[in-house]
Amino acid sequence: MGIKGPKGTHDIIFNDINKWHKIESKLTELMKLYDYSEIRTPIFESTELFLRGVGDTTDIVDKEMYTFLDKGNRSITLRPEGTASVARAFIEHSGYNEVLPSKFYYIGPMFRYSRPQTGRYRQFHQFGVEVIGSINPYLDGEVLELMMNIFTSLGINNLNLEINSVGCPVCRPIHKENLKNYLKNNYNDLCPTCQTRYEKNPLRIFDCKNEKCQEIISKGPLITDHLCNDCNEHFDKVKNYLNMTNVEYTINKKMVRGLDYYTKTAFEITAGREGAQSSIGGGGRYDGLIEELGGPSLPGIGFAIGLERVVLTMEEQGLFDNQLKTKEKVYVANVSENNLDAAVKLVSELRHNGILAINDIMSRKLKAQFKYANKIDADYVITVGDDEIKNNIYPLKNMNTGEQIFCNINELIINLRGV
RNA sequence: GUGGGUGUAGUUCAGUGGUAGAGCGCUAGUUUGUGGUACUAGUUGUCGUGGGUUCAAAUCCCAUCAUCCACCCCA
Structure with a gap:
């Protein structure tokens, strides 16, 4: 049979490339309207960037990274996501000395080592947006509205935006302690993974699919009910922006996200696909990340959308049928x-x-x-x-x-x- | 990482122990310089790979690899 592409990769060839071009041209068109500029960063980085940026308790870093030593014995990792690289480049090129905020978008391949299945590849493509330098909640609103505009402009139906606030360094540690205190009595009833989560990152127990864990956690304290004043006000203004711009959303108080750097606003979007890999985009605010990576204390927010999943969703919704030929x-x-x-x-x-x-x-x-x-x-x-x-x-x-x-x-x- | 399904022509698949098949696609032809339809012919296979059982294996058994699906996690 000859040589095949490596596991989890795919070729975009023949008619399929037209689908990607259609999506890409819509994306760049919208980026101009919102005045974001493209950033192209390397597809590999020092491993340390992701350890510090994404967080070493996350699954992505824990078990999904393509890490290897180069010939100079440097530990290199193929990027599993885009935010850390953008933050690194921003700091490295002293973006904080330029006019703020910095508004970036990127598009390109990402790499995660996991078992491939529908809508999931080892090399996949993300489009993402990052804005650095503003704490204004209306920026969160703008970013969310932009993300939804992308999907609606592509004609995608059955969109469901879920938002939440995951707190900040002031209120989250307190909530974490409350949660741990609550869970202490139920520790033995938690599933094994949640028992380790209890130690490392108890908030992620909210993500568990195990019925018993869900039952326990559903009676526990929610971060959204214990936000500090600052976070509460912030969240209210984000919701206000969404209401003003007619963006539909639901609040999911149980949503926590898989990357450690998120603060305050976190969100995720699905598009009607049943069950697996229904999530086509997600993101949130990361006010501590720039500083964590050695830059000044500047807030940031961004999202990423999975392009393979967008293609899949658009195929299912029949959005590629009458493609206009550009030229006779x-x-x-x-x-x-x-x-x-x-x-x-x-x-x-x-x-x-x-x-x-x-x-x-x-x-x-x-x-x-x-x-x-x-x-x-x-x-x-x-x-x-x-x-x-x-x-x-x-x-x-x-x-x-x-x-x-x-x-x-x-x-x-x-x-x-x-x- | 865990569990399950499937590997036969370019593609979708049939074939369940006895000569390797069909539809679609592709190529050409159906006399003179004009397409879409129709008809005719042709085309590609180490039947995923390695081992085993058997007189005989695409078919049964084992292993392995690949792929798909679900879980996990995420986009």
């Missing part, structure tokens, strides 16, 4: 091998006049060339033969209507330029 296609057929040179010259001339034109490169007979033109969805066929060359009169056939008109080369160009 002209096929120049040659009656015999003798006319090939003339066809090539004509094609070249058409192309230099901004017309999409192609000619036979498979030595097909005339009839087969027409079949081919049909298969590749050509809109027009020009036939080049001895008589045409001699008289400078070429048949121009409209492949959709079947009509054929005759004109000279200049008229061909004039006719085709307009289409």
